Amino acid sequence: METNLRASERLVRKSRKLSLKNPERNGKIVVYTAAFLTVVATLAVTVFLAQRGLQSFYMSDINPLEFFTSTNWNPSGDNPTYGALIFIFGSLAVTLASAVIVAPLGIGAAIFMTEIAPSWGKKVLQPVIEILVGIPSVIYGYIGLTVLVPFIREQVGGSGYSLMAGIVVVSVMILPTVTTLSADALNRLPNGLRSSSYALGATRWQTIRRVLLPAAIPGLLTAVILGMARAIGEALAIQMVIGNTELLPGSLLDPTATMTTIITLNMGHTTFGSAENNVLWTLGLILLAISYLLVMAVRFLGARRKI
Amino acid sequence: MVTVALPETIETAFDVQGLNIFYGAKQAINDIDLSIKKHEITALIGPSGCGKSTFLRSINRMNDDVPGFRAEGLIQYDDINLLTDNIDTVALRKEIGMVFQNPNPFPKSIAKNITQPLKEHGIRSKRKLTEQVETNLRRVGLWDEVRDRLDTSAYSLSGGQQQRLCIARALCIHPEVLLLDEPASALDPIATAKIEDLLLHLKDHYTIILVTHNLQQAARVADSTAFFYQGEVVEHTDTEQFFSNPKEKRSEDYISGRFG
Amino acid sequence: MNRKLTDKLATLIFTLFAAVIVLVLAALLSYVLYLGIQQVSWDFLTSKSSNFRAGGGIQDQLFNSFYILLWTMIFTIPLGLAGGIYMAEYAEDNKLTAIIRVCIETLASLPSIVLGMFGLLVFVNTFDIGYSVLSGALTLTIFNMPIMIRTCENAIRSVSPQQKEAGLALGYTHWRTITTVLLPSAFPSILTGIILSCGLVFGEAAALLYSAGMTTPNLDFGNWNPFAETSPLNIMRPAETLSVHVWKVNSEGIIPDIRDVADGGAAVLVTANLIFNISARLLGSWIHRKLTSK
Known part of the structure; x- marks a missing residue:
């Protein structure tokens, strides 16, 4: 029996086997590779998009200032112009407006789910909203x-295809996202906060407004920001209702376009490498940059949450 | 059953000298010396945070992964210091088994809780595995209670039964030493009595180190008792002597419930 | 205003908000299902679509959706598992981990149309795979990988640390503790996560427009040779999925029965999504019950 061996012979690590069949090491290699792949994928997306996206400026000679500030979009004219402000404005308008609509609704519903009817909220609302x-x-x-x-078209006016339609569709789309994430943020608050406030004689509304909301603010902001990330990146749902005209909207009822919709529509029928195609990559690059910004914002808020 | 025949001359299982343990800047164990005898039950007592669990978990190197953990000194076991870097922790933990405060059976059937560790350590034969299930469950007095439902989940057992299953699971891979970290603190008095009874039976074959909060428990089962206080071993002596005639003032205060 | 009254009013408003949300969303779902049910028939599910004639079905699109989903999962599940294990068990609290986390979060919040562009640039053009099942599946792998990694990481982290201690104290190596103790315990949540992400992948369209393409060759369902041009199993052929089809019919279709096909397709999409969602929950809790009690 090996028990006749001394401990130094039983319990001291033998020199590392160089065999390929070392599950401990092979497993480690596999999981490190997977983790590394996420970095590779992110880098690849960034590098490829940057490389193509910047071509507008150094190969197609588009003036960056004009690109970002002009609303003059006429890529197929004799003297083509590439002012992309319409699309940037469209994306921002849809995103900000839907955030303004959804934030109170989503947070309100989350408060209902966590503070007013927690059992019903958990059993019925949460699964429904997650679906x-x-x-x-x-x-x-x-x-x-x-x-x-x-x-x-029938009740308000215009053709129906409009900035307003885009905003409403995106709002409905991100509402469940913002609601679940807000509910998570409220659920994370320690229960002591609630009981100590109630013990001081505060009503539920006072507890929510003076204690819970201030404590949950970083989490709630995160929820709204992630909703905005979904809004600004959404392509097809907006494309179907916004009208896709390359004009700045004069009112909520006018059709317009966003960065994602112009990419969706034009990527298929522009020639790879042409100026008209290059600007689409530039818009993609802008969307990527916005993603980075939003991720940083979320991380910043996350760090604040721990304090 | 392996009752290990090591040379009779070696009576000491662990010889601890000048042990210091740190968590980052905080010192948890402060220069302790302790000698633990073979085939005895040694109880480690003391108030929470006194370092007894930290010491226990450094014997089988369970604290290795805790960030900031650092141990210096000597835990001599047979002919090696368990704190050296080149210890094969896998072999070490196989030889020095551990049972935790809260029963933690695997979420599998009762039988699989025994067969899985055996398979993990290379036993494949079906016959041997079934045989070992019975042997080890008998050893902890669980066989007659569960023989008809070996395939049901371990979580269908009571807390006390789960803890005995965990002891059987630790025993099935033939350790030499059993480390028990407050094994009965989550159990009711009847289940506790069964565990204590079991430990008294097991000590003929194993060296047992028992961390406990419960002074009566130490008095009932331990051969010797070590009193830990603020990272130091205040007194380590024969249990009877410790409880009837402690040498140190602090031991006396602790036993009589003046602090802790 | 009296504070009791304010409290009542606030309660009322929040309840109203929740009610509005539930009503609006319930209305949307029932609208889609109600209109769609009238269009969906066995014939609709099993006949080919038409580009200009009425009466087309969605057979190929439905097959493509599941086929791309299958390949996406073949790529994502191992990657997600391995990445999740890394994040839960190997990642130390240092700069590298922070970088990996930023990468995962960025990939997760990347607009899917941008991912689609990346797929077009890298898989379709640079690797010269063309519009294909493979390009689509690879693109969706990038889309789905961060979700899977997070699911697996959370599932592993939520296993009680006492389970891990049990494994280590029995002399299991770290890797064996992961594979024999942690993963089996995390399995119900991982499975739920996988099925839920199937729902997301199944419904994704924007990332596929320019990677899997918007057309399907005339598939011959009698030919199962994966290298044949018209074989459904061929991964190098373009494949329009159901959600891409619903979008295309709605936004640029010229068939006379646009509404019928759109209604039917949408209903099938929603139904598939509901099935994924509900089965994920039921299966997850069923396995969990099986593991932890009788």
Whole structure:
């Protein structure tokens, strides 16, 4: 029996086997590779998009200032111009407006779920809303197209295809996202906060407003920012209802376009390497940069949350 | 069953000298010396945070992964210092088994809780595995209670039964030493009594180190008792003597419930 | 205003918000399902689509959706598992881990149309795979990988640390503790996560427009040779998925029965999504119950 060996013979590590069949080491190699791949993928996306996106400026000789500030978009004219402000404005308008609409609604619903009817909220609302987070965006677009656009056309005016339709569709889309994330943020608050406030005789509303909301602010902001990330990146649902005209909208009822919709529509029928194609990559690069910004914002808020 | 025949002359299982343990800047164990005898139950007592669990977990190197953990000094075991870097922790933990405060059976059937570790250590024969399930469950007095439902989840057992299953699981891979970290503190008095009874039976074959909060428990089962206080060993002596006639003032205060 | 009254009012408003959300969303779902049910028939599910004639079905698109999903999962599940294990068990609290986390978060929040562009640039053009099942699946792998990594990481982290201690104290190596103790315990949540992400992948369209393409060759469902041009199994052929089809029909279709196909396709998409979602939850909790009690 090996128990006759001394401890120094039983328990001291033998020199490392160089065999290929060392599961401990092979496992480590596999998981490190996977983790490393995420970095490679991110770098690849960044490098490839930057490389193509910047071509607009150094190969197609588009003036960056004009690109970002001009609304003059006429790539197929004799003297083509590439002012992309319309699309940048469209994306920002849709994103900000939907955030303004959704933030109070989503946070309000999250408060209902966590503070007012926690058991019902957990059993019924939470699963329902999580299901809605997963509904494909083309479905939201399709409903927008078949219900919302005709409704706006008949009841409000215009052709129905409009900035307003885009904002409403995106709002409905990101509402479940913001609601679940807000509910998570509120659920993370220690229960002591609630009980100590109630023990001081505060009503539920006072507890929510003076104690819970201030404590949850970083988490709630994160929820809204992640909603905005989804809004600014959404392509097909908006494309289906916004009208896709290359004009700055004069009102909410005018059609317009966003960065994602112009990419969706034009990527297929522009020639690779042409100036008109290059600007689409530039718009993609801008979207990527915005993603980075939003991730940084979320991380910043996350760091604050720990304090 | 392996009752290990090591040379009779070696009576000491662990010889601890000048042990210091740190978590980052905080010192958890402060220069302790301790000698633990073979085939005895040694109880480690003391108030929470006194370092007894830290010491226990440094014997089988379970603290290695804790960030900032650092141990210096000597834990002599047979002919090696367990704190040296080149210890094969896998072989070490196989030889020095551990049972934790909260029963932690695997979420599998009762039988698999025994067969899985055996398979992990290379036993494949079906016959041997079934045989070992019975042997080890008998050893902890669980066989008659569960023989008809070996395939049901370990979580269908009561807390006390789960803890005995965990002891059987630790025993099945033939350790020499059993480290028990407050094994009965989550259990009711009847289950506790069963565990204590079991430990008294096991000590003929194993060296047992028992961390406990419960002074009566130490008095009931331990051969010798070491009193830890603020990272130091205040007194280590024969259990009877410790409880009837402690040498140190602090031991006396602790036993009589003046602090801790 | 009296503080009791304010409290009542606030409660009322929050309840109203929640009610509005539930009502609006319930209305949307029932609208899609109600209209769609009238279009969906066995014939609709099993006949080929038409580019200009009425009466087309969605057979190929449905097959493509599942086929691309299958390949995406073949790529993502091992990557997600390995990445999740790394994050939960190997990542130390240092700069490298922070960088990897930023990368995962960035990939997760990347607009899917941008991922689609990347797929077009790298898989379709640079690797010269062309519009294909493979390009689509690779693109969706990047889309799905961060989700899977997070799912697996959280699942592993939520296993009680006492389980890990049990394994280590029995002399299991770190790797064996992961594979024989942690992963089996994390399995129900991982499975739930996988099925939920299947739902997301199944419904994704924007990332596929320019990677899997918007057309399908005339598939011959009698030919299962994966190297044949018209074989459904060929991974080098373009493959329009169901969600891409629903988008295309709606936004640039010229068939006379756009509404019928759109209604039917949307209903099938939503139904598939609901099935993924509900089965994920039921299966997850069923396995969990099986593991932890009788």
